[in-house]
Amino acid sequence: MRSSFQHATRRLARLLTFPHFPSDYANLVNPLHGRELRGRVVDVARHTDHTEVTLQPGPGMVTDFHPGQFIGLGVRVNGRWVWRCYSLTNAPAPAGTRHDSNPGGSNHSTGALLTIGIKPVPDGAVSSHISHTMRPGDIIRLTQPGGDFYLPTPLPHSIAFITAGAGITPVISMIRWLAQEHPTGRAQLPDIIHVHSDSRGTIPAPYQRELTDLAAERRGYTLLPWNSSERGRLTPDRLRDLIPDITSRERLACGPQPFLDAITAALPGTRTECFHSELAAGATDGGTVTLEGTNRTFECSGSTSILEAAEAAGYALPHGCRMGICHTCTAHIVDGSVTDLRSGHVHGAGENVRACSTTPQGAVTVREAPA
Numbered sequence: 001m002r003s004s005f006q007h008a009t010r011r012l013a014r015l016l017t018f019p020h021f022p023s024d025y026a027n028l029v030n031p032l033h034g035r036e037l038r039g040r041v042v043d044v045a046r047h048t049d050h051t052e053v054t055l056q057p058g059p060g061m062v063t064d065f066h067p068g069q070f071i072g073l074g075v076r077v078n079g080r081w082v083w084r085c086y087s088l089t090n091a092p093a094p095a096g097t098r099h100d101s102n103p104g105g106s107n108h109s110t111g112a113l114l115t116i117g118i119k120p121v122p123d124g125a126v127s128s129h130i131s132h133t134m135r136p137g138d139i140i141r142l143t144q145p146g147g148d149f150y151l152p153t154p155l156p157h158s159i160a161f162i163t164a165g166a167g168i169t170p171v172i173s174m175i176r177w178l179a180q181e182h183p184t185g186r187a188q189l190p191d192i193i194h195v196h197s198d199s200r201g202t203i204p205a206p207y208q209r210e211l212t213d214l215a216a217e218r219r220g221y222t223l224l225p226w227n228s229s230e231r232g233r234l235t236p237d238r239l240r241d242l243i244p245d246i247t248s249r250e251r252l253a254c255g256p257q258p259f260l261d262a263i264t265a266a267l268p269g270t271r272t273e274c275f276h277s278e279l280a281a282g283a284t285d286g287g288t289v290t291l292e293g294t295n296r297t298f299e300c301s302g303s304t305s306i307l308e309a310a311e312a313a314g315y316a317l318p319h320g321c322r323m324g325i326c327h328t329c330t331a332h333i334v335d336g337s338v339t340d341l342r343s344g345h346v347h348g349a350g351e352n353v354r355a356c357s358t359t360p361q362g363a364v365t366v367r368e369a370p371a
Ligand code: FES
Pocket: 318, 319, 320, 321, 322, 323, 324, 325, 326, 327, 328, 329, 330, 354, 355, 356, 357
């Protein structure tokens, strides 16, 4: 009875507001309301090599995620919405403290804030925008938390976190959550060894003090920074020297793809996540994309996805999430090669790729492929 009344009310609202949606008018009153998930920027903390953004999520956004997951973030750059994925760095609110602001809906919003960590990439459209232009009060678009890089249940007794560069961001969320769930004097932290590799041998500024203090104050958390400029690359053999019982620990690693490939080859069973960032300009020169069976060709720079470049040229390609999750934009490479903007992996003729997260390496011909 109640649902048919709600349905009738929604239909009436839709008729009264046609050709727009009721949410378009709600948006005029509260910009956090809209057809898509939205958030308001609360704070932008710019550090030397990292920017941490605090967001107030709008209605419908889930905030009880798994520590280690990421969200999609859409910002308007030069009049177009562009999307990238970033790791959440805060810990979800403790169980029992969450409020459900939308009890009738399938999703719920706790009213809690979310934080994301971003390493600016020269000429990276979104990270540059965030680092230089984003201000508190800006309204951005969001996607629900996703990804399967998180701690298993039940929680292991001993853990090795292995991070490199910006790969520290999802692990920060896990560490914050572990510290929150095991408060001082009440519960012992699991036995955690955290090795972080960086060309300066330091922890990124937003997290340096926090992790150093945690290591000093809490038995159970050991922080081992690795200076790759002085000591060379962090290899699996060097990891075994640093953590003699590494094979018996639950291992979670996040960093650039070659770093992860070496770790998983030597230490199978390691949970990995390639950090989500934009390729630096010049990582690929981009190229000309031809849509097979049509007369359509367009140019795509090396820091733009094929999907975005097609749209800029006036060609609408099928898409959904725009962030490499739903596979709606799957394309088959007929000729040439493309680079994955998130992992740096190169894919060639005969492979299926996602147009929303790949960019051409020179001339490439693609056709739509079933998702
Ligand atoms: S649009 Fe969803 S994977 Fe590309």
